[in-house]
Amino acid sequence: MPRLRAGRVILQFGDGGLILLAPSVEAAVARFLSDAEIRLEAGGIFVGSHRGPHVEITACTTPLPRDVRRPTLFDRRDPGHSAAALEAWTRSGGTETFVGEWHTHPVDDPMPSGLDRRTWASIMGRVPDPVVFLIAGRRSVWCAHGWRGELRRAAVLDGE
Template sequence: MRIVQLAARRPDLILSFARDTLVVVENHVIDAVSAHAQTGRDAAEAGGILIGSYRGRHIDICECTVPMPADRRLRYMFDRLDTGHDRAAKEAWRKSQRTETYVGEWHTHPEDYPSPSGLDLRTWSNVMRHHREGPVLFLIVGRRGYWAGLGCRGTVLPTQYADAEKAEIHIACQTPSGTAPFVS
């Protein structure tokens, strides 16, 4: 008898939010966004969309887009302008027979442990006004950690870290100012 030993698969990132909502971010998505962390002195911000499925009140994120040629990238700003992001979401919707869709946004900040800027909060407020399918995950990638918030009905709820297996990933557990969640 031949025994094959499989390499241990790194667990996916699991985020928990108030109102009993879990968000699972698959490892290859975390790897893809982390590859764009602004580690260089003059590195420009990067970003894209998150694609996944709504499963009741939970979200499973299985894909993301990365910066594309028409996007505007500066040291302290990312503007998702390339229509390729929208095409990627539509293609995922079609290929998945209408189960995978746009579920959020990600971008980088040139800081170790990021938090949302005023521009981020205004942009997210606009996203929530136009996205009616379900909650939206907002992810900010820093050099050493991440900030994650779940947008729903004009409010961005901060994460409560649910996956003890990934303790090396630091997720902010408070709102940008340390006060109540953002309300539009």
């Protein structure tokens, strides 16, 4: 993503909780911020693990064939996203799972829309564990940690 240095991205929310984003995940998301891709929103899920108050994101999905990509909408419809989370859960013996979702906005500095917030509230109502929501723009990201219906904005601490 344009505003972060190469390496593991660390974001902080609330009272010291961290979101660790693996370099491979950052690279996968950044691919959809290129001039050729940014015209249409893209997205996917985050896979990783909960470590106390922290969330470690080790993998993500990217747009799949049945997903809808429009200039102002990404609709995750392909069952491959859920299959990826289930496969990670099975492969890891239950330590890795769905930990959130990401999508792009074709703007420099993204902000969540009303639809984004309603979708996230629905996810928080179905998922008992904390989740991460990230919107990537051309110049920056908007990221939050969500749990029990509450969103806590995350700030970039480090890009090493």
